[in-house]
Amino acid sequence: MTLHASRLALLFGSIALLGLSAAAAQSPSSGSPDFSGSWVSTNATGLKSPPSGPGPIGDLDGYAHFGFGVDEAHWRNTSRPWIGNYRSPILTPWAADILRAEAETAIKGEDPFWAQSNCWPAGPAAVLWADEHYFIQTEKMVYIIYVRDHEVRRVHLNQSHTQNPSPSWYGESVGHYEGDTLVIDTIGFNDKSLVDRFGTPHSPQLHLIERYKILPDGKTLENILTYEDPKAFTTAWSAVVKYNRGSEPMYEAACAEAASNPVTGKFFHLPTAANPDF
Amino acid sequence: MNRQAMFLIGVAILVTLPALAAEDGITGVQWGRKAYNFESMPSGAQPIRNLSRQANGVANSSELVGDYQNPILTPEAAAALKKRGELARSGGFPSAEDQCRPIAAPFSSAVQFDFQILMKKNGDLAIVGHQDDQVRHIRMNGKHPAKVAPSAMGDSIGHWEGGILVIDTVSVRTDEFIASDRLGTPQSEMMHTIERYSLIDGAKAKADMDAFEKVDGVIGGRPPDGYMKADLNLKGLRLEITMDDPKVFKQPLTAVVTYRPMYIGWREAVCADNPVEHYKGEWVGLPRAEHPDF
Numbered sequence: 149m150t151l152h153a154s155r156l157a158l159l160f161g162s163i164a165l166l167g168l169s170a171a172a173a174q175s176p177s178s179g180s181p182d183f184s185g186s187w188v189s190t191n192a193t194g195l196k197s198p199p200s201g202p203g204p205i206g207d208l209d210g211y212a213h214f215g216f217g218v219d220e221a222h223w224r225n226t227s228r229p230w231i232g233n234y235r236s237p238i239l240t241p242w243a244a245d246i247l248r249a250e251a252e253t254a255i256k257g258e259d260p261f262w263a264q265s266n267c268w269p270a271g272p273a274a275v276l277w278a279d280e281h282y283f284i285q286t287e288k289m290v291y292i293i294y295v296r297d298h299e300v301r302r303v304h305l306n307q308s309h310t311q312n313p314s315p316s317w318y319g320e321s322v323g324h325y326e327g328d329t330l331v332i333d334t335i336g337f338n339d340k341s342l343v344d345r346f347g348t349p350h351s352p353q354l355h356l357i358e359r360y361k362i363l364p365d366g367k368t369l370e371n372i373l374t375y376e377d378p379k380a381f382t383t384a385w386s387a388v389v390k391y392n393r394g395s396e397p398m399y400e401a402a403c404a405e406a407a408s409n410p411v412t413g414k415f416f417h418l419p420t421a422a423n424p425d426f
Numbered sequence: 427m428n429r430q431a432m433f434l435i436g437v438a439i440l441v442t443l444p445a446l447a448a449e450d451g452i453t454g455v456q457w458g459r460k461a462y463n464f465e466s467m468p469s470g471a472q473p474i475r476n477l478s479r480q481a482n483g484v485a486n487s488s489e490l491v492g493d494y495q496n497p498i499l500t501p502e503a504a505a506a507l508k509k510r511g512e513l514a515r516s517g518g519f520p521s522a523e524d525q526c527r528p529i530a531a532p533f534s535s536a537v538q539f540d541f542q543i544l545m546k547k548n549g550d551l552a553i554v555g556h557q558d559d560q561v562r563h564i565r566m567n568g569k570h571p572a573k574v575a576p577s578a579m580g581d582s583i584g585h586w587e588g589g590i591l592v593i594d595t596v597s598v599r600t601d602e603f604i605a606s607d608r609l610g611t612p613q614s615e616m617m618h619t620i621e622r623y624s625l626i627d628g629a630k631a632k633a634d635m636d637a638f639e640k641v642d643g644v645i646g647g648r649p650p651d652g653y654m655k656a657d658l659n660l661k662g663l664r665l666e667i668t669m670d671d672p673k674v675f676k677q678p679l680t681a682v683v684t685y686r687p688m689y690i691g692w693r694e695a696v697c698a699d700n701p702v703e704h705y706k707g708e709w710v711g712l713p714r715a716e717h718p719d720f
Contacts, residue, residue: 184547267526269559269696284544284552286454291544293552298528298561298579300554302692316694 181328181362183283186295186394187369193276193345195387198372202385205236205348208251229254232346243349243380250347269299269317271341272334272356275371280394290323290330303332315352317341330360343375351379367393451625452591453551456692457663457685458540459635460644460652462487462608464667464681471498473681474611476642477511484643490514492609503612503674510610519610522603526697528578529560531595531619532669535683536607539645540653542692543591543623551584551593558697570596576615591623606669614673622666626684631662634684653690662686 194213197203207213211231231254234247270277277296284291290303303323313320313336320336334356343350354377361370369391376384464473474496478489494508513519522529523537540556551564564584574581580598584591596618598604606613644652663685670678 182547269694282546284546291552291554293554293561298559300559300561317696318694 180285180325181330181360183285183330183360183362183369186280186282187391188280188394189276189278189389189391191276191278191389193278195276195344195373195389198386198388202238202383204344204385204387205233205238205247205346207231208233208235211251211255229257230345230347231255232344232348238381238383238385239348240378240380240382246349247347268340270294270296271317271319271337272350272354272375273342273344274299274301274318275358275373275389276345281391282394290332303330309333309335315339319354319356326359328361330358332356332358332360334358343380349380350375350377353377353379450586450589450591451661452589452623452663453543453545455663456540456542456688456690458652458654458688459683459685460539460648460654461635461639461642462645463536463642464607464683465634465638467666467680467682471675471677471679472496473679474499474507474607474609476609478514480643484641487643487645490518490609492607492611498675498677498679499611500672500674500676506612507610510605514610520603521605521608521610523557523608525603526558527601527603529555529557530579530598530604531562531582531593531621532606532617532667533604533608533613534560534562535621535665535667540688551591556693556695558695564593570594576600580619589624591621593619593621593623595619595621606671606674612674614671616673617669617671619670620668622668624664624666625661626664628658628660628662628686631664631684631686632658634662634664634682635686638684653688654686655689660687 195204197206208231213230231251232247234244234251236244239247274281274294274296277294279294279296281292281294281296284293288305290305292301292303294300299318301318301321303321305323305325307322309320309322315336315338317338317340319334321332321334323330323332325331335354337350337352337354337356339350339352341350342348343354354375356376357374359372361372362368363370371389371391372386373389374384374386375381463476466472474492476485476487476489476491477493478486478491480486491511491514492507494504494511496504499507510519522533529537534553534555538555538557538560542554544552544554546552549566551566553562553564554560555562560579562579562582564582566584566586568583570581570583574597576597576599578599580595582593582595584593586592597615598613598617598619600613600615604613605611606617665683665685666680667683668678668680669675
């Protein structure tokens with residue numbers, strides 16, 4: 149290496165190190181887990197039970213849901229509607245009544261309504277989407293971007309909740325790292341979204357805690373969720389969602405291009421508002 | 427220079443470029459404006475203007491009548507724009523924005539008031555627009571595929587030219603709602619959009635915004651400052667956007683959009699919560715796809 153070339157390499161190397169320092173300022177703090185890359189759920193849009201303790205409601209006895217099928221028109225559809233166990237002891241009478249109505253509708257062959265059918269944001273059920281999502285981790289904020297209909301969640305790091313957050317689809321999320329785990333605490337949901345694919349309701353009192361962690365295999369992202377909502381649930385309960393690494397670059401999934409019931413094919417219209425907002 | 431030195435320099439450059447971009451001053455900032463559509467370049471072809479004006483001469487944002495006589499328009503585009511203008515005079519016409527459709531380039535630059543450009547760890551970008559939280563994905567230092575299927579947001583690649591962020595977008599899918607701007611200027615699948623984002627002096631940014639708003643007006647529902655930081659020592663952001671679509675424009679059209687940093691935090695703005703009927707019958711509902719995708 150000539151002296152000139154060596155100096156050039158040294159110069160660029162020094163700039164690189166300075167640049168990396170600058171980059172680190174936008175990255176999660178040192179030692180925080182790195183969730184970069186895309187992730188796709190392996191849960192087939194259902195919540196899984198935790199190893200112990202109260203868990204999600206699951207299928208109604210005799211109506212087990214099973215994966216995707218293809219109908220005679222070659223549409224990829226759910227082969228059976230989601231019929232939730234409205235007798236689950238975790239449900240309050242209020243929630244059980246709503247879910248029973250959903251289940252009875254589903255037994256007739258109509259898939260339970262969920263917000264996504266109307267191109268609404270999924271709210272707490274976004275964790276179940278079977279499409280890629282990815283994390284952008286900065287010092288003050290973690291963004292979770294779902295490919296499905298371009299949805300975005302924002303998690304404010306190391307902050308407290310505000311006193312009375314306005315109800316919203318994704319609520320108000322604060323988070324922090326506990327070793328290799330990202331803990332997200334969300335309140336302030338509106339009451340338009342649902343907890344799961346069965347149509348389990350929640351109220352604005354829903355308090356959701358998520359704990360994201362990459363498992364030792366390095367290929368699996370685990371999210372252990374805990375739900376509390378005194379109006380909807382008799383007890384706090386937990387569920388597990390796991391994700392594998394997804395493909396990049398990611399594809400688009402715009403709900404507005406396919407706003408239909410996956411079972412009946414019936415098209416949903418969006419609601420209309422009384423007043424323009426701009 | 428021997429191979430080892432060249433290799434080291436190459437590696438250093440590759441490591442340096444994305445790292446420097448991380449403190450570019452553009453990514454991570456919430457940028458905002460309080461007007462629709464495009465500002466003009468100092469000279470050359472002009473973006474489409476609204477022929478409908480209020481008594482004070484300011485554009486009438488509730489009646490969108492595009493100037494179909496703008497010489498940059500092809501005859502076909504002029505005829506389509508004239509038709510939309512007639513619809514506007516008699517009530518209005520639906521757009522991707524008010525039908526809760528994907529808001530893609532270049533329309534996104536005409537109608538998104540707030541946005542953030544977020545950088546992923548690998549240097550790729552996500553542009554998150556305020557309206558409906560819509561996201562555009564930008565592959566940095568990539569190439570467009572030889573054959574790319576039209577999609578809602580198109581195929582976007584980007585790179586840094588010093589402090590300038592350049593984004594190149596092709597293959598935005600079109601339908602009856604798609605338009606290049608809020609006035610309804612058409613857009614075909616040949617549209618090729620190049621965005622060039624650069625930082626500018628804060629005072630100049632405010633002066634440019636003020637001048638444009640005097641002519642084109644401001645959006646409603648926001649305080650007079652538009653949630654923008656008062657400190658003019660903070661840099662503004664200038665977007666030069668070039669729209670090349672031979673079915674619509676006789677020559678590439680370059681226009682400007684000016685932004686300033688905002689002080690307000692992110693607010694959910696979900697279109698499906700409040701799809702608007704600006705006039706009776708405007709809301710046409712979402713189309714039914716041939717195949718459900720979930």
